[in-house]
Amino acid sequence: MAKILIVEDDSAVLEKVVDWFRFEKYIVDHADNGADGFHLLSLGDYDAALIDWNLPKLTGVDLVKRFREEGGSTPILLLTGRGETNDKITGLDSGADDYLTKPFDMRELSSRVRALLRRQAVRPTGDLLKVADISLNSATHQVFRGDREIHLQPVELAILECLMRNSKTVLSVDQILNKAWSSSGEVTPATLRTYIRDLRKKLDREGEESIISNIHGKGYIIRQDGVS
Numbered sequence: 001m002a003k004i005l006i007v008e009d010d011s012a013v014l015e016k017v018v019d020w021f022r023f024e025k026y027i028v029d030h031a032d033n034g035a036d037g038f039h040l041l042s043l044g045d046y047d048a049a050l051i052d053w054n055l056p057k058l059t060g061v062d063l064v065k066r067f068r069e070e071g072g073s074t075p076i077l078l079l080t081g082r083g084e085t086n087d088k089i090t091g092l093d094s095g096a097d098d099y100l101t102k103p104f105d106m107r108e109l110s111s112r113v114r115a116l117l118r119r120q121a122v123r124p125t126g127d128l129l130k131v132a133d134i135s136l137n138s139a140t141h142q143v144f145r146g147d148r149e150i151h152l153q154p155v156e157l158a159i160l161e162c163l164m165r166n167s168k169t170v171l172s173v174d175q176i177l178n179k180a181w182s183s184s185g186e187v188t189p190a191t192l193r194t195y196i197r198d199l200r201k202k203l204d205r206e207g208e209e210s211i212i213s214n215i216h217g218k219g220y221i222i223r224q225d226g227v228s
C-alpha cells in the first residue's frame with residue numbers, strides 16, 4: 001500500500017484530495033503549510049508527495065528545492081494555479097517530477113500519482129550508464145563528463161538518462177516527453193527545447209560541437225563518440 005504526503009493550505013481542496021486517496025486505499029499524511037510539510041517529507045518514508053505551490057511559511061517551490069538539496073528523492077507532483085510555461089519550468093527546475101494546474105480532475109490527479117509510483121518502481125538501482133565520456137549513475141544521480149562532475153536538475157537528469165538509454169536511436173520530441181516526464185500532458189516542445197539548451201550548456205566543452213545533436217525534423221540523439 002503506497003504512502004503519500006499531501007501539502008495544501010486550502011482546507012476544502014485538502015479535505016477533498018485526502019478523502020479521495022484514502023478511498024483509493026493509500027496511506028495519507030497531510031499538512032497545511034510548507035514548514036510542516038517539509039518536516040514530514042524529510043522524516044517520513046513516502047512513496048510520493050503532492051505539494052501546492054502557494055503555501056504559507058514556506059512556498060511549495062522552496063520546499064521542493066530545499067528537499068532536493070538535502071538529498072531527498074521522493075517523487076513530487078507540484079499543484080498550482082500558475083499555467084504559464086515559465087512557471088512550469090520554474091516548478092520542474094525546483095526538483096518537482098510532475099506539474100498539474102488547478103482546477104484539476106481528481107481522476108487525472110490519481111493517474112499522475114500512479115505514473116509517478118510506476119516510474120519509481122521500475123527505476124534501476126546502481127545502474128551506471130556511459131556514452132562517449134559521459135557517465136551517469138542512476139542510483140546516486142551523479143553525472144560526469146570525463147573527470148568533471150556535472151550537477152543537473154531532476155528534469156535535466158531525466159532527459160539525459162533518456163538519451164543515454166537510447167543512444168543509438170534518434171528520439172522524437174514526443175518520445176522524450178513521454179519517457180522523461182511521468183505525464184507529458186502539460187509539457188510543450190518549447191519547454192523541452194529550453195531544457196535541452198540548458199543541458200547542453202552544462203555538458204558541452206567550450207568551442208566544441210554539442211554532444212547532443214538535433215536531427216532536423218526527427219529529434220535528438222546523444223553522440224556516442226563525442227564527435228559528429
